[in-house]
Amino acid sequence: MSAAVDHALDLAAFVAASPSSFHAAAEGARRLEAAGFARQIESEPWQGGPGGRYLIRDGALLAWRVPEGAGPTTPYRILGSHTDSPSFKLKPNPDFVSAGWGQVGVEIYGGPLLNSWLDRELGLAGRLALTDGREVLVRTGPIMRIPQLAIHLDRAVNDQGLQLSKQQHTAPIWLVGDDHRSVLDHLAGLAGVATAEIGGFDVLAYDTAAPAVFGIDDQFLASSRLDNLSSVHASLVALINSGPGDSISVLAAFDHEEAGSGSRSGAAGPILADVLDRIAGSLGADVDERHRALAGSYCLSADAGHAVHPNYAGRHDPVNRPLMNGGPLLKINANLRYASDARGAAIWHAACRAAGVTGQEFVSNNDLPCGTTIGPLTATRIGITTVDVGVPLLSMHSARELAGVEDLRALAQAMQAFLAG
Structure with missing residues (x-):
């Protein structure tokens, strides 16, 4: 090597x-x-x-x-x-439901290529500021996805180009049906604290796919x-x-x-x-x-x-x-x-x-x-x-x-x- x-x-x-x-x-x-x-x-x-x-x-x-x-x-x-790095930052009160799906409210951080984040298994990571003055780091595994609309429902997408609303089309899904768990509850559980102890948070989405060295002579790193x-x-x-x-x-x-x-x-x-x-x-x-x-x-x-x-x-x-x-x-x-x-x-x-x-x-x-x-x-x-x-x-x-x-x-x-x- x-x-x-x-x-x-x-x-x-x-x-x-x-x-x-x-x-x-x-x-x-x-x-x-x-x-x-x-x-x-x-x-x-x-x-x-x-x-x-x-x-x-x-x-x-x-x-x-x-x-x-x-x-x-x-x-x-x-x-x-x-x-x-460019990403999507967790909004205050991030939990909401749309058409039976549990979704996560996020705000665009920096200037990501929005389409590149579609159809990927995403996690959340960042810090929690606790009411007692401590700060703890937290990260989830792959829990979210921003699903792309099927071509059958947008026949012109390959000709006219993909148009994404930063508000309407970038909210990840993470639950479905009657499952109404809270994102902050999930983060608190991973951090080993009570949700009520979270005084503030700086948490962003990340792509959970592992980096890869590849190419005919291992020329490239994708990450x-x-x-x-x-x-x-x-x-x-x-x-x-x-x-x-x-x-x-x-x-x-x-x-x-x-x-x-x-x-x-x-x-x-x-x-x-x-x-x-x-x-x-x-x-x-x-x-x-x-x-x-x-x-x-x-x-x-x-x-x-x-x-x-x-x-x-x-x-x-x-x-x-x-x-x-x-x-x-x-x-x-x-x-x-x-x-x-x-x-x-x-x-x-x-x-x-x-x-x-x-x-x-x-x-x-x-x-x-x-x-x-x-x-x-x-x-x-x-x-x-x-x-x-x-x-x-x-x-x-x-x-x-x-x-x-x-x-x-x-x-x-x-x-x-x-x-x-």
Whole structure:
């Protein structure tokens, strides 16, 4: 078995353990602890000094390694990513009945390809906030399905295209007939608490199908949530496997990127600045020294990008057409939807050369709008050189995306070289 396939299978295990952003943060923390990182509780005094530490804020995971000899002006090398993926979030009072079916009220989270979620066995996963102040993670097995209308009842669907109402056509079924059990009762039972103890919940749907490595030479990984657990996983691998360097290595896996990042655990919020500020304080840095450290710092913002689609090649730039298993992407946009500039590109190319990795460039077709990432937010909030990178995918924002196994490992290798300086 090749090293790339091994990496893809480990990513598959990470995805399977991470049906929600909260689970992704918890699984990342578990892996960090196994590698010797210690947990930092935000409300407790900061644990300074050399070594690896991490903290969890809601669905975000921050981790860092301070090298021996670090001082007030030691710069940072930051790996940015996000833990969330497009999905359907459980609404308040989610139980309702329609035409004899027990259904689940959900609100669309982010921008999923709606049709890709039809006719799949879905589960629910997330966190329950209890009235005594505790929080518990919960996940179900396959309990729901969003059924598609049979072609006999919509004869024109293949000619006119599928039209889905986000309110009317996306509510999953989970019961039928006189069975009127409550979704919250079911979640409470799985969590081992009483329903009355649930003070609030952040619970989302997930596709329960297992990730799969496939292809004639095991070239591909099909999985849900590759956008952006592929980058979170690569960041974890790079941080855990990298040795202490001349910089402070930081992993910043934010939540809520798919919804705009505007939260206390999102990239538009204060979490990264909070961590960098407290690290600097533990090193005795004054205001001037903190700015000097940031001036020498860099961030790789890693988020999935687009591979050229053979059936829709006209939707891509006619020259820059990334192929799957052709290497990780440098993502570029003239209007700063990505943060990459010449300086950042040079840093990325140097990391790829050091890792023995071949990279590719991605730029959008001028006639199509370009997405964005945490990169511009991080560059704006923290004021450091930031470069946007990632692996090429097909079917981005589908319930089941497609990646190349060689690209997945290559991203982690380039990240590790970046951390090494």
